[in-house]
Amino acid sequence: MVHSLNKEFSEIFPDIPADIDASGFDEARVPQHVAVIMDGNGRWAKKRMLNRLNGHKAGIEAVRETIRCASDIGVRYLTIYSFSTENWKRPQDEVVGLMNLFAKTMLAEVDGLDEENVRVMTIGDTSALPEDTQHAFAEAWEQTKDNTGMTLVVAVNYGSRAEITSAVQAVVNEALAQQEAGLEVAAVTPEAIASHLHTASIPDPDLVIRTSGEMRLSNFLLWQIAYSEFYCTPVLWPDFNRYDFLRAILNFQGRARRYGGV
Numbered sequence: 177m178v179h180s181l182n183k184e185f186s187e188i189f190p191d192i193p194a195d196i197d198a199s200g201f202d203e204a205r206v207p208q209h210v211a212v213i214m215d216g217n218g219r220w221a222k223k224r225m226l227n228r229l230n231g232h233k234a235g236i237e238a239v240r241e242t243i244r245c246a247s248d249i250g251v252r253y254l255t256i257y258s259f260s261t262e263n264w265k266r267p268q269d270e271v272v273g274l275m276n277l278f279a280k281t282m283l284a285e286v287d288g289l290d291e292e293n294v295r296v297m298t299i300g301d302t303s304a305l306p307e308d309t310q311h312a313f314a315e316a317w318e319q320t321k322d323n324t325g326m327t328l329v330v331a332v333n334y335g336s337r338a339e340i341t342s343a344v345q346a347v348v349n350e351a352l353a354q355q356e357a358g359l360e361v362a363a364v365t366p367e368a369i370a371s372h373l374h375t376a377s378i379p380d381p382d383l384v385i386r387t388s389g390e391m392r393l394s395n396f397l398l399w400q401i402a403y404s405e406f407y408c409t410p411v412l413w414p415d416f417n418r419y420d421f422l423r424a425i426l427n428f429q430g431r432a433r434r435y436g437g438v
Contacts, residue, residue: 180250182325188248193419198426205429207382209253210246211404213396214238216388216412229273234414236281245418247292247326249425253378254328255299257396261335275309278332282312286319293325299374300334327378334374336398343372375400383428385421387413403435 221231246254296316351363380400389410407424
């Protein structure tokens with residue numbers, strides 16, 4: 177796929193820091209799908225002697241900035257890891273606050289996303305979310321589903337192990353239904369499993385960005401990122417901006433992707 181910028185490069189990045197050499201930026205090699213593990217909200221808040229929810233609220237601007245920048249440079253899919261299946265273990269007041277924040281933010285942002293031709297979809301088990309939060313995500317999908325620009329994929333109540341388990345179960349059940357004599361083991365193929373993942377309709381990520389300096393996957397897209405490139409930055413998520421995103425893209429463009437080959 178040939179990418180093209182939706183705005184002039186100088187308009188997207190008007191004040192490039194001195195440490196960034198953007199002369200080698202290649203709009204034809206912008207990753208089609210970027211996935212982001214947004215980490216560091218809690219530490220950002222702790223450094224400022226604020227509660228964790230303040231950190232999550234501060235991170236909203238980084239989300240806006242990343243969506244806008246990704247769309248402008250021609251990224252076709254942007255997946256953001258908003259809430260994992262393990263995050264329910266956090267203190268109840270933080271979880272409740274996050275759910276309310278998701279609902280309010282999605283409702284507040286959807287008109288702007290729609291105007292930018294961004295399509296919004298979710299992956300994960302949204303049925304476990306509070307009704308208001310479910311409604312906000314459903315409304316965003318309904319309003320933007322016909323848009324043809326970048327797709328924003330919000331991973332909410334998402335866990336990759338649960339996703340893969342569910343996909344394998346679906347493949348096995350289909351095989352059993354088609355074979356009265358028993359399961360055809362050959363029916364359980366990588367392609368069959370991939371077709372039952374939440375991301376079946378979108379390509380695998382080319383680039384995974386993780387903020388805050390952590391070096392782990394946190395149960396995120398374990399199947400889909402088998403050959404993704406990784407970029408980790410010490411920047412805490414609320415401080416992440418378009419120039420940090422540009423650093424990640426330039427780093428990605430400097431790599432040779434071999435997919436296991438020579």
